[in-house]
Every structure is written in C-alpha cells, then in structure tokens.
Amino acid sequence: MIEGHGDDIYGRDIEIKSNFSTNIFCKRNIGLEAHLQSKIGLIYNYPAPDAKQLREKIAKKEGLGYDSVLVTSGVVEAIYLIAKAFNGHSAILSPTFSEYEDACRIYNHEVSHFHDLNDISSEASTIWICNPNNPDGRFFPNEEIERLLTENNKRIVVMDQAYEDYTEDESFPTEMITKYPNAIILKSITKKFALPGLRIGYLVAAAKVADVIRKNMMPWSVNSLAIEAAAYCLDKESEFKIDSSFLRSEIDRLKLRLADLGISSSQSRTNFLLCSLPKGSARELKEYLINNYGILIRDASNFSGLTARHFRVAALTPEENDNLINAIKSWL
C-alpha cells in the first residue's frame, strides 16, 4: 500500500505540533546525529550488497548463526520477501498492518483473516501475526506463541515483533528459532531506535528457511548511512532505553480520559490505542485536529475489518495527551 499509512506528515504544508499518528516514541540522545554527520562520506561507498558486517553484528547480538539473519530495508522488505518465498494460503491476524496482506496479494496468495489463535484456517500454509499488534496493541505471551508454533509445525509462522520495545511484556526470544524451525521473527531497527527516516530491519529464521528467502533478495537494498546508523545504535543499545512503564501509565490515563468522552479503546499492551468514535468519522476528526490544533492522528478506517469510526493514537507526553483529549472534546 502506497497511500493510506499513518505518519503522513510529509504531504502537508501545515505544521504538525503533535504527531499521535506515529507508533514510535522515545528520547534520542545517544549521539547518533553527530555520528552520522561525521560519517557522511559513506555516501561515496557502495554498501555491502547484503549488509554483511551488520548481519554479523546482529547474529552475534542475537546469539544466532550468521545464516539465520537477513538484513532488510525495514521490516517491509522482509514481509515482501517472505510473501515471495512462501506463497500459498496466508492466514493473517486482523485487524493489522496492511502490508502483510498487500504483499501476499501481490504474490497471489489466497488470504484469510483470523481474530483468535484457535480459529486459523486449516488451509493456511503461512500464518502472520504482529506481536504486539498494530493497530490495537494486542499482545500474545510466550506460552501462547509456543502453542501456536507447536500446533502449526507444518506451517510457516511469521511474527512481526516491530513493537516489542514498546511494551513491558517479555517478547518472544529469537533463539527459539532453533526449537521451532517454522518460525520467522521480524525485528525493526527503525522502530527500536525510532528512526523511521532510515529503513532498516532484519529477520531471523532457521538457516534453511532464511536461505530460501535470501535467494530472492536484491543487492544493496539498505543504504550505507542506514547500515552505519544501525551498527551505531546496536553498539549503544544499553544507553537507549524506551521507558515502557512511563508509556504504560500514560496509555492507561489516555484510555480513561477517552472513555470519559464515550470513546472506546483497545486492550493495548503497548504505546498506542485503537479507538472507536461513538459518532462521526475518524477522517473528519483527523482533518479537524490538523486544521485547528496541528494534531495528527491515524485514521484507521482503512485497516481490514475496521470502520469509518476507528482511529489510532500513540501516547506522547502528558501535556500533549491532555491537549489531544481537549481537542477531541471540542470536536465532539
């Protein structure tokens, strides 16, 4: 999908003061900007075609073999590569990030949707879940994931863990790919370090599975500055902590304030909420908030299975969250 994603600030002349449409939030004080400025000459060097040195670094960090790691241009490239490599029938946990279905359709998969892990089509050859899930923040704990992988051990199970750092819950460990060779885990460096302008992510899978995917990869999909940024951030990972308990308390507060306005919201375990308006449309609310408050929210009506009433907001600072509530109140 090209049009219709959130974070669509780029197309607007108006100044956005608070971007609730993002699902990325964190402090950024690990010296990355200065580092990249000092490395700007990298624009004159070809990157390694498969980001080799970064693959090695990630493999070491994850405690996995080099052949189990593939670096991609954001999680999105990984999604498209998987859809290319394993076509057939894809069952997708819904509502969710649209790119799973888009990639599957481009590669002519049959597509079905499920809302419950016990209700997956028996036709499925590949299962896709986002955990924590976008847009509702739903989270499946490790024992449920292990059950999913065991019960579907003849199917590929793709788990997008892009938002794992935005929850207090323990994310499914990558080393589990050695126990479950049907698992493919997607990780977003873009999200982890809040760098959406660079496009970088990776997947981990059993070497045999990764090798099938690797055969379809084009060279140089990740550029030199993105590789440099990722390597730098991974080295500084211990200094870069997302305050997920702060996000948790703000999301709980936001949820209560929204409920006061008659707006229901999802049981989110992460830093964003899927909300449903009691009346009117999310599209109208979005335009109103942009034009009157410089506030951007995510109209979620284009997520599969959702309606014109749905929107998504991230928790930002307490002050910004209060402004959001007041602005929505004035619209209602």
Next chain:
Amino acid sequence: MIEGHGDDIYGRDIEIKSNFSTNIFCKRNIGLEAHLQSKIGLIYNYPAPDAKQLREKIAKKEGLGYDSVLVTSGVVEAIYLIAKAFNGHSAILSPTFSEYEDACRIYNHEVSHFHDLNDISSEASTIWICNPNNPDGRFFPNEEIERLLTENNKRIVVMDQAYEDYTEDESFPTEMITKYPNAIILKSITKKFALPGLRIGYLVAAAKVADVIRKNMMPWSVNSLAIEAAAYCLDKESEFKIDSSFLRSEIDRLKLRLADLGISSSQSRTNFLLCSLPKGSARELKEYLINNYGILIRDASNFSGLTARHFRVAALTPEENDNLINAIKSWL
C-alpha cells in the same frame, strides 16, 4: 546476485588506494555533504511511501507526467519490479550487468541472451539492454534504439541508461516514451551524482506501463536521506558536470597502453573498458594488484559469457592510470 559485484572494498581490511573496479568517477563539490549534515534530523521522519515530492520534481525535470515516473531504491529495485510485472521470456543483451538475469530468474522468466540487436529471440516478451553497456561500454545511438523499439513494438524494451552521463554520446531522450509506449527507461541518481552509498534511481514509462509496475511496489523503499540527497543534487544539476571528454581521452590512452601489454579491450564509449588478458586469470591479477599496489580492479569472469581472462577497469586520474599500467606490467 549478492556476492560477485565490483566495488567490493567493504569486505577488505587492506587499504585501497585506487578503485578501478568502480564505474563511477567524478568531482563532488556541490555542497551535498554539508547539506545532508544539516538535514540529518530527517532520520526521525518517515519518507513519503513513494517519494512523492521527488517523483514530482523528476517528472517536471523530464517534462513527463507524474504517473510516468517511479522512484526506486537504485536502478536495481526497478529491475526487480519490472521482472515481477512482466514475466515471460526475457532476451538480454550480453555480457551485461548480472541483475537483469538474476531478477528474471527469480521471477521464473525464460532467459535468452543476444549480442546483436538483429538477433533477438522471437520468443521474447521483454528485451533488456544496458546503454551504454556494462561491462564493455558499448553504446547504441538513438536511431538504432528507435529501430529496436519499432521492430519490437509488441514487446517491452527495458533500457538501463545508468551510465549515460559517462559518455559524450547523446542518450535516448525520456520523452520518447510518449512515442514508444513499449519503452521503459531506467535512470540512476546513484551513478549520475556518484553516490553509490545512497540507493536511488527511477524509471520512466508510459503511465499505463508504470501503473502495472507501481502495483507491485512496497512503500518506503527509498529512505529520507536518499530522497533529500537526490532532490538537492537535481536542483544543482547544472553545477555538476561529469567531464566526459576528459574521461574519453583517458580511456583512449589507457586502451593504447593496455594494447602495448598485449591486453585487448572493448570499443567502449564510456569511462570503463572490458579487458582480456593474453594469459593468466583476472582473479589472480586482482589479488596481486590489491596486495602489492592497493589497486582494485573488477574481475569480470562472472559476467555471463565472459571468461577467467576478463576484467574491467574505469579510467581514473592520469597518474592513477599510469600506476595501473605499470602494476599490470610487473605482474605480466
């Protein structure tokens, strides 16, 4: 192909003093580094999913409709998208850049090779040429291209013009896509402005053809800094002139000096030469030059149809070119 491309400096600890394996050469004094340093905060903003503003800028510069331009992560992404969109039988001018064939094989094309425009398989549904061609610098003038497009008006003809700025010959004009709706022209911003570390290119084609390709695109394949760099360079294009007549005279001189050593080379119209050793292998020569002179050449033995004796060199400065000749002489 992941392994085996040129410009493979990234994998070596040894210092490369002269990189003849590149096919990019030019001065870089248009202020891009300082500009990107000042825009480093773009790493915090999502790029437009299809690089919309850059598409608009390119369409304006080319005098074409917006719908005829697609921005891609280097020419390579365009190649893969075209192979996905138009599969069938691909006829490829050879020897050439390996990615055409690799992409076609990934998408299950039948593949044939041709060396002469009059000798293209009648089975072909898509024809691929690189013009000027890599690795031999061969160039087809506009009247031959028009004849190719006319004679194959039921076939897609893909023309990779990545090296067009490295020749004195007039490149095939993009506005011709309005006359020849079977043409797809690939342009490399990476090559034009000598920025291989960023990955950015574009394709132009009739809106109907571009639309078929666009349907397969993933969002955000080009990152924010690459988009910014491309926009900046295009604005400064008039200040950024590759001295192709200088390159021409150096390539002619290099060719003569190589001939003195018994090394034959291609009738190149651009800044690189495909060379053939009278004895020994290009792989051995490459290792010798790296270890003894810090000189990198392109072992061209892995181009389809070439042999262990083939290597490619670009013309660099007169002094570097002399060093290359002396180094090869000492090896022979």
